Amino acid sequence: MDFAFDARTEELRDRLLAFMDEHVYPAEPVAHEQRQALADPWGTPAIVPELKAEARRRGLWNLFLPDAEYGAGLTNLQYAPLAEITGRSPHLAPTALNCAAPDTGNMEVLAQFGSEEQRKQWLEPLLAGEIRSAFAMTEPEVASSDATNIRTLIRRDGDDYVISGRKWYISGAMNPDCAVFIVMGKTDPDGTDPRRQQSMVLVPRDTPGVTVRRAMRVYGYEDHAHGGHAEVIFDDVRVPAGHLVGEEGGGFAIAQARLGPGRIHHCMRLIGMAERAIELMCRRAVSRTAFGRPIAQQGVVQNWIADARVTVEQLRLLVLKTAWLMDTVGNRGAHTEIQAIKIATPRAVAGIIDSAVQLHGAGGVSQDFPLAELWAAARTLRLADGPDEVHQRSLARRELKKYV
Incomplete structure (x- = not known):
């Protein structure tokens, strides 16, 4: 297993990091303000189409689709570090790149199982970001x-x-x-x-x-x-x-084919969410003073930060291994690892974000920082695409089968 970024991933990563710094992060407060002014609360802030146009101009579009006919043709291992970056702004960046759920899974279903007519009527406008x-x-x-x-x-x-x-x-x-x-x-x-x-x-x-x-x-x-x-x-x-x-009676199999990539995409973005939380935690710790010294000098805060870094590095390696297996032996061959990351990543990342909330005090639960919304998203992913307990049950059965 070689997890070094290849030349194409490095190029896309550089482009994406620049896009995040120059456009996405500055757009976060703008999108919030624009949404408050919309007549339809479910409408799209004006800045979002602007971000989409810029992402397309920079070649950062439909990166999630491994099928080169419809998407960027990246492997799961190539896409992982890119999805992680978008996870730092999970409510804006994936949408800007046309890589947001549930559209991603639906496009994968149509690309893999849809008829030619279905792909023309629905997949093409989804790929174009028109619907x-x-x-x-x-x-x-x-x-x-x-x-x-x-x-x-x-x-x-x-x-x-x-x-x-x-x-x-x-x-x-x-x-x-x-x-x-x-x-x-x-x-x-x-x-x-x-x-x-x-x-x-x-x-x-x-x-x-x-x-x-x-x-x-x-x-x-x-x-x-x-x-x-x-x-x-x-x-x-x-x-x-x-x-x-597809065919009558094929719904369950299609759902499983859809959920496999969806699960790893969520975990890729969750690592980016954890990185954003660690960054916010560190910035807060060095800028605030309590009881006569910087919060960063408090032992408990140092423990939170150290544990968070160790956890993220472990999770990233497991996600990359899973991505590599999906590329080399297929989703079925990576079944155990997909379940492992689905169990471990949301749970651990929610804990990291919770520590960041605690460090920010009242600000952590406010709308002035993204932490409360990040925590809600991470906690919800312990339910989405199958709750922890279902994956634990299946994974345990597979382990026990070796000894029966």
Whole structure:
């Protein structure tokens, strides 16, 4: 395993670091102010299209897609240090580079499983940043950590599918630019194989019967960067049969293919979030005095900073190993490592951010620093793409199997 950056990664990294310093960090307060003035609270601040145009001009666009036909053609190992940098401003930088969830996962699904017509109608405008999208899987009435529990029904009726169900925490659904949902439901609810009961269909947002009922908050935040999270009702929603993604019964497998890259992308960005927290912690520590000496001289603060640095270095190595395995032996071969980083990274990074909040005192929980919002994002990622306990259960079973 050689984790040295190759020439292309170094070049893109230099470009991205300059873009962050010159455009993204200065845009953070501007985007916040512009959002406050919007007539539609879910609208897009004017600075965001400007950032997107500049990112495209600099060749920093669709970096997440390994398929060179649609994206930058980077490997997971090449993309990891770039995604980490965007994680330092997770509510602005990924969007500016057209590398924000849930669009990234949806584009991967369409690129891998979509028909030629589906790719032309939905993938191309997503790649161009002209529209946004949502992924409708989680449901409020069942334990969605077990995807076989899904109750939404997708019924074949002649040349159409009819969808009925209720979803929530559907990322991207509040954004007025959201044009399409990828909806997961059951086409064969009585099938003998619980992992072949589900399918995915494309549902245009303006289809009759689709109701975006309300926005769902995350620790009190609206999470505008991802287009919000919504409760959505599908009331006998009718779409053409050609909107089926892949094959009937393939929904579970498609979901797993989608979530693997999504999990590592989250972990890459989480490391960047931790680096931002460490930077803020150090700057605060050397600039404040308590009880007659700089806070930086307090032993407990030094312990927080040292432990944070050790933790980040460990996490980065594990993420890079996982990226390397995904590139060399595929997602299935990297299954254990994907689960390991999904368990370890959000938990540890939330702890680092929590220490930074503590060091900032009241400022740490305020809107004057990004720490409270970073903590909410990191803590939420212990649930997104499968809660810790599901991954622990699966990983433990794989370990125990060696001894049975």
